[in-house]
Amino acid sequence: MTIVAILAALIAGAWLLAAVESWVTHGRFSLTRPLIAALALAGRESIVPRKSDRLFFEAAPVLLLVAGLLAAAVIPLAPGLIIVDLATGALFVNAALAYVLVALIMAGWGPDGAYAMIGGWRFLGQFVGYSMLIVMPITAVAMRAESLSTLRIVASQAALWNIAYQPLGFVLFVAAALALSWLPPFDLPAAAGDLAGGVETEYTGVRLLILRLARMIIVLVLAAAVTIFYLGGWLGPWLPGWAWSGLKTVVVAVGMLTLGRRLPRIREARFLELCWKLGVPLALVNILFVGVIALVVPT
Amino acid sequence: MIWLALTLMAPFGAGIAILALRRQPAALALAGSALGLAGALGLFAATARGDRIAAALPFLPGFPARLEASPLTATFALMVATVAVAVLIHAAGYMARDPGRVRFFGIMTLFVTAMELLVLSGDWITLLGAWEMIGFASWLLIGFWHHRPAVPEAALRAFLYTRSADLGLYLAVFLLIGATGSPEIAAASALTGPPALIAGLLLLLAAAGKSAQPPFQEWLMRAMASPTPVSALLHSATLVAAGAILLIRAAPMLPDAVLVAVGIVGGFGAVITGLMALAERDLKRLLAASTASQHGFMLITIAAGAPVAAVLHLVAHAAIKSALFLGAGIFQHDRNATTLDALAGAGRARPGVFAGFALAALALAGLPPMAAWFSKEAILAATWNSPLAPWLVPLALAGALLSGAYMGRALRVLWSGPAERAQTPVPFMAVGLWGLVILAVTLGPAFGPLEAMLGATIEDIPPFLPVLGLAVAAGGAALGWLLPPRRLLGPFLGPAERGFGIASALETLSARSALTLAGAVARLETEILAATLAAGRTGTRVAAATCRIDRDRIDGAIFALTRGLRASGQGLRRLQSGLIHRELALSMIGILLLIGVLLIAPLSF
Amino acid sequence: MIADPGQILFLTFFGAAAVWFGVVVFRTRSMVRSAIALLFSQTAVGAMFLVMQAEFLGVLQIMMMASEMSIMAIFMVMFMMDPGGLGAMEMTHQKRLSLKAGGTGFVLALAVILLGGWGAAVQEVPEAAVQTAALGRELLGRSMFIFESAGLTILTAMIAATMVAIAPHGEDEA
């Protein structure tokens, strides 16, 4: 029952986000457009490039989807509405999303195409930058909650949302989330401008559909993670918990899809430099700050 | 507890601050060491009242790092801190224009910290750690002017010599912890039987290495390439003293057989290095050899079963030797050299400094009423009362005679040359020097209470013994002053580095002195002179014998070992193809063999 | 103590997967496949941790290996003459010796495993959250020294590896 509810929420969210993305890119908001696009993709022939690594080519979109769904498994919509409440939930989100990297490398390597491969390796470079900025803000969040369980993390924010408690961590985590879901301005792996779609170049038909769906789910899961870690999850007055979760997640996701487009795309080397020279020290400051407060303020 | 923290953390904090701020290193180092001195004074006062300060800091599971201030360790701590302050004051002047002074003062303070840690450590593991730290810091300090020729080599030599001897400490510590089941130093005294014997011998090896007893003395001579304040610190209260301190602390557990070995090493060390000091042509190297010789005294005392007398001599020696080095540093500063030829008359140019140097030198020679007279008296008393007296007393007397002789000689050289123009004043250096000289002169009367505090029983001394000691000391000093060694040593420009060096120098020394003295001082002192000559010849013979043993036996053994190693190395060479996969395969086979041995081992018992 | 059949089943399954992927690592010609196979082998090991109720370690293993092996993959591509395995190059040597060594190791280990008396298994295990907290206390309490040494080691290795790998000055600026 819970699984069905969460899956339905994910599909609905993905659909909504696809509509938003097409609105952002094409300037017209239409709820039917993504459906039509999806049907068109499903109906079109799915071409397998010559001399491809067939196994990787086939497995990559599926692995991407599985990674997104696994990460969704520890995301609570409301106190009871969670597929599995792991004691290490916050770490598990991260572990599952690490396979996004694997899937993208496979998708880049598989079709034996130059653009795709460059896109795949670019994502690896990007990963070296953002991975620390995913883990370290989560560390600070878990320090406040004194638990890695997503439910307890939300519960710990009853008095004050983490966005106010550790704004630095919020900014870093959102930036890292943008890089993880290769959204602008960190969309080098699939940069439409200079790589002709990067990892997506060689995919067509159903496979492309799965790839895009998986990507939407990943964006959604990341938005949900931001909600849980920083925006108090289901906490909120009047409305029921799941509604608050959904609302916040959609707002964050829309923000992630729209805000980055206003910024210029960031070069790989510059991104790494920013991450390691600015991001990591700031994340350490954040941890230190949260640690000091946790020690000083009695709970 | 607060005193303990102050003693250790003040120099440490100063060192870190110096290395971090890179500004005002001398002032920071002085402040740090002065605070450390305050801490050590506090410790000393507290332990003198009878308190026992101890701390166990969390370290390895089940093995906390123990620090303890007993009267003994507090005395050491006070000694280290005092010498450190004086040396740093001197260094503030000595290093005033050196571009590397930030590094210098930083390492110096860290070195002092490590030494304080060593003397205050309450368990073997902390002691081992501190031991390593002083080794490392001294390597950095000896190699401080690493761009000068021969300096890196000297630093490396010091490091390697002491390192190889440190192996003894490691094995001894493993053995002690294994045998007693406790890392505490105090627990080791319960040990008896073969483990105590082996551990004692290994500790002796480590101590001989650090205290530069033969055959390890070479590193100490070479280490003179370091800045003079470093030598002063190294010799008096820290690195070299660590060996003696180790044995003093371990003294309760040493069985009789080890004590005999300690006595032999110390006695021959005192005499041989004393002879080397007499033959030396370089003031700093002379002082270095005399350091080794004086530590030989301490070992003799430990062997006689009176570690407290060794403590007294260690303390007296710390003040005196650092004063001597600081004086030598000033002379070196003036003449930009340390050879005795170049320093001739340097003392006359600076009467004030020379007076301090001379006082310290006479103190070292053992003239009353200065510190070393008291401690040497204690040493003589201890050796007289020990069961090993027939061996130890002559050696101690010979050592005392020699220490008088070489100090007299150094004074003569410094005084007798041409005095140059007046020098620029050196306030910092002079303050550091005189502080220590005053200590060296006045420390003596404090030894009685100190002895009581350390819990030693004052033994009966036959009345002729102090007289004998005094006579030997004065005789030695007079001898050193009267024999004009500079002219005699002229032809021997090759550095007297080996035992061979002692031999040839002394041969000439005694032969020519016979001619000179026979002509010059005729009737009145004929008998004294005859005795002197006899002593000189004995010394020559001893030195020659040492030389022969060194050349034939030790070298021969080493060369044979080398040949064997080289041959087997040639054989092994074929195994080393340099191909990584081959070597991996070989290591796999090795691991399989090891596992096989481990599997079979339990079956055979 | 009765063994838990479900646990044995899952352990066997994931263990077999780990071993099979391990074999694939050295059987495939494509270097990227080889790296990804190693990744899945390690992931299966992580899954075995999860089956053995070491939740934190399992998740950590799964997470760390994903990044480690991906990085390995790019190094394979960078440093191999034939990363795609299209040229059918011979990439092995001293095969028989290696097989023997591996076989000997396996036989020896098997002997130890089957002959050793392991005693009864403990079935109860602390809850995951309790475990994680206890592990944290262990790391920052009793074993802090060792843990800090490990941290220092990894920092040293990072710096040293960068120093070794960095281009000599003036060379390779592009």
Place this chain on the structure above:
Amino acid sequence: MTAELVVVLIMAAALFAIGIYGALSQTNLVMIMMGVELILAAALLNLVAFWRYLHPGAMAGQMFVLIVMTVMAVEMAVGFGIAVARFRARGSVEVEEARELGG
């Protein structure tokens, strides 16, 4: 004798054997490192298994797993550092071409 422990240990032994085979038989430095990773994975499995089935109360067992993971990361870092330097100098990381360490 406990079935779960033995199963895990056998799997670990197999991984270990494969790792040894790989480390010895591969000509490429990076492939050798893969073999070493497998050996370490086997060690990890053993550690976790012993912790789980023999001493689940002693967290030091898990601590060792973390240390071994650190060792793996260090091995990767150092290995790749060497590989990069080697490749820069010689244009290849084939171990058969490295004879400089020969005696």
